[in-house]
Amino acid sequence: MKKISILGSTGSIGTQTLDVVRKNPDKFKVVAISANSSVDLLLEQIIEFKPKYVAVYDEASTKNLKERIPSHINIEVLSGMEGLKTISSLDEIDVLLTAIVGMIGLVPTLCAIRNGKAIALANKETLVTAGKLVMGEAKKYNVDILPVDSEHSAIFQCLNGEKNKNIDKIILTASGGPFRGKSKEELLNVTKNEALKHPNWSMGRKISIDSSTLMNKGLEVIEAKWLFDVDYKDIDVVVHPQSIIHSMVQFNDSSIIAQMGCPDMRLPIQYALTYPDRMLNDFERLDFAKFSKFTFEKPDLETFPCLKLAFDCLKMGGTYCTVLNAANEVLVNEFLEDKIGFYDIPYYIEKTLQAHNSIEDPTLEEILEVDRWAREYVKKSIK
Ligand SMILES: NC(=O)C1=CN([C@@H]2O[C@H](COP(=O)(O)OP(=O)(O)OC[C@H]3O[C@@H](n4cnc5c(N)ncnc54)[C@H](OP(=O)(O)O)[C@@H]3O)[C@@H](O)[C@H]2O)C=CC1
Ligand SMILES: CC(=O)[C@@H](O)[C@H](O)COP(=O)(O)O
Numbered sequence: 405m406k407k408i409s410i411l412g413s414t415g416s417i418g419t420q421t422l423d424v425v426r427k428n429p430d431k432f433k434v435v436a437i438s439a440n441s442s443v444d445l446l447l448e449q450i451i452e453f454k455p456k457y458v459a460v461y462d463e464a465s466t467k468n469l470k471e472r473i474p475s476h477i478n479i480e481v482l483s484g485m486e487g488l489k490t491i492s493s494l495d496e497i498d499v500l501l502t503a504i505v506g507m508i509g510l511v512p513t514l515c516a517i518r519n520g521k522a523i524a525l526a527n528k529e530t531l532v533t534a535g536k537l538v539m540g541e542a543k544k545y546n547v548d549i550l551p552v553d554s555e556h557s558a559i560f561q562c563l564n565g566e567k568n569k570n571i572d573k574i575i576l577t578a579s580g581g582p583f584r585g586k587s588k589e590e591l592l593n594v595t596k597n598e599a600l601k602h603p604n605w606s607m608g609r610k611i612s613i614d615s616s617t618l619m620n621k622g623l624e625v626i627e628a629k630w631l632f633d634v635d636y637k638d639i640d641v642v643v644h645p646q647s648i649i650h651s652m653v654q655f656n657d658s659s660i661i662a663q664m665g666c667p668d669m670r671l672p673i674q675y676a677l678t679y680p681d682r683m684l685n686d687f688e689r690l691d692f693a694k695f696s697k698f699t700f701e702k703p704d705l706e707t708f709p710c711l712k713l714a715f716d717c718l719k720m721g722g723t724y725c726t727v728l729n730a731a732n733e734v735l736v737n738e739f740l741e742d743k744i745g746f747y748d749i750p751y752y753i754e755k756t757l758q759a760h761n762s763i764e765d766p767t768l769e770e771i772l773e774v775d776r777w778a779r780e781y782v783k784k785s786i787k
């Protein structure tokens with residue numbers, strides 16, 4: 405029985421994780437759940453999964469939840485960052501599944517690692533903002549970081565039984581998002597509702613906007629660099645609009661191994677929880693006869709500058725990726741609130757990067773400070 409704590413149980417990845425648990429009650433037990441403020445859904449999850457702990461980040465929502473939990477239910481209710489850290493490092497858990505969105509997941513993830521907990525990592529922003537630090541701590545504490553992101557799970561599966569040094573390159577597939585094939589002129593005035601319509605995946609709002617700008621692929625390039633210890637020059641991005649090949653690895657003998665499947669995040673979630681085993685499930689099987697073609701294209705870096713900015717940040721190193729991530733989090737939020745346009749996202753990210761004095765080998769405190777600086781700089785710039 406694997407005992408799980410979930411950061412962000414109410415979101416897209418969180419609820420799909422609970423679905424995997426629901427189907428396998430003899431294999432998994434949810435010990436702790438958490439959210440920012442989705443009290444109604446937390447209450448339903450508490451009643452169904454009977455966790456021992458719940459952490460709510462938002463203070464008013466914590467109070468609201470406490471008042472509504474039926475008196476016969478025995479559960480410890482925690483609050484704020486301390487609550488997230490506590491449920492990430494509980495003695496009774498085996499794995500922390502990070503389904504929280506944004507770099508707010510960094511500190512609790514580090515806390516879990518330092519307490520020897522395996523990490524099933526969906527929260528890519530944690531590795532984007534502090535990849536070197538997180539992977540260094542994972543090595544020091546001998547902790548597995550098991551990828552949940554579909555592309556990284558695919559690469560992880562392709563590398564199963566292989567030695568990393570034989571990698572020629574990693575080929576990350578991208579759907580191209582809802583605006584694939586459009587020109588810059590056509591995208592100048594797109595709305596958030598258009599940007600939220602991902603062609604193949606149903607996901608949370610932040611990652612959906614990131615997919616529409618191709619920043620998601622940029623964040624994934626950075627995530628891949630840290631997870632698989634490869635140089636940015638050895639990571640290629642190819643647009644594959646069908647999202648059936650989830651990513652590939654080319655080895656030094658020219659052989660390419662790909663991982664495929666129907667687009668369903670429950671598979672990489674399940675694999676991260678059962679690794680190194682596989683587990684029978686009833687998920688849809690891929691029917692090749694249904695596909696008249698699999699297609700591949702080069703990403704359009706002119707129309708989607710965010711992907712190039714991510715490569716540039718990896719190349720420059722230091723704290724540039726921290727700034728990229730922080731600026732992007734603020735700007736995506738502003739776009740979702742209709743306060744800025746689609747192309748303001750790359751414009752203000754670039755402006756913030758240009759104003760940044762990078763720090764080599766930053767400590768956690770320096771990363772948090774750079775993150776704070778970048779957020780403030782962006783907010784002042786767009787006023
Ligand atoms: N969705 C997907 O298919 C994929 C997602 N990912 C990555 O997984 C992560 C989660 O994405 P997704 O599930 O789509 O996001 P959602 O927006 O659907 O869910 C986010 C979750 O995080 C919680 N949360 C947000 N802020 C806080 C906070 N301050 N404290 C505690 N909890 C918080 C939310 O709680 P509340 O409900 O209260 O707001 C919610 O449970 C992201 O990093 C994303 O990039 C990676 C691959 C695929
Ligand atoms: C499901 C998943 O892992 C997402 O990150 C997805 O890959 C988004 O698709 P694109 O960013 O390729 O549009």
Ligand SMILES: [Mn+2]
Nearest residue numbers: 553554555624
């Ligand atoms: Mn992905």
